[in-house]
Amino acid sequence: MSIDVLNETDHVVDEAEFVEISRYVLAQMRVHPQAELCIRFVDEATMTVLHEQWMDLAGPTDVMSFPMDELRPGREGEAPLEGVLGDIVLCPSVAERQAATAGHAPIEEMLLLTTHGILHLLGYDHAEPEEEREMFELQRQLLLTFLAGRGRESGA
Template structure:
């Protein structure tokens, strides 16, 4: 799986861990092994422009997902689709504020937001209560299993 990280900020981010997480989530969701994903880290001004342009909402947000080939999770007995999964745009300063409010590290918030963004790229949403329950439970499981395996050597 090809995962590129474009850090356009001054924020110190563990790009290797973000890539490891992205690959883990994509593998668990049975995304084609040659699928492509781009993680773009931007400042609040850039995120504000994107948020207003694409969501018609004011101010910066934490994460936005821009699907490309509308890939979906693989299913048993079916070959996964090959293509470009899309782009996830993250705002580390917004993530840092949210992490402080939630009482955990910014790095953990960035991992959560990356997982969240990938699920959006795969067609998950949280507009309706049932969708939210399904997406957030899957997000929680993926993140917890990734974090539990953190101490293992990287492949």
């Protein structure tokens, strides 16, 4: 699995940790082991431009996903498709503010956002209440099991 992490900010980012959560989520979702993913950390100015350009919404946001080959989660007994999953763009400064509001660590917020972004790349959405329940429960379970496997406690 090819996972690139690009930090274009002044924030310190443990690239290995984001590769690790990505590998975990992709494995749990039965994504082909040769799939490609890129995670970019950007500043608020860059995120604002992307948010306005692609979503027509003002200001920065926490995470955006840009799917490429429209890969979907694999199913048991079915060979997963190989290809480029896409890009996730995260804004650490927005994530830090959200973490403070939610009462958990910034790293946990960014791991949550990474999981959220991967699910979007795999076709999950939260526009409708039922979709939101499904996606948010799945991301919660993925993050909690990842953190539990590392012996970490989470407030997420």
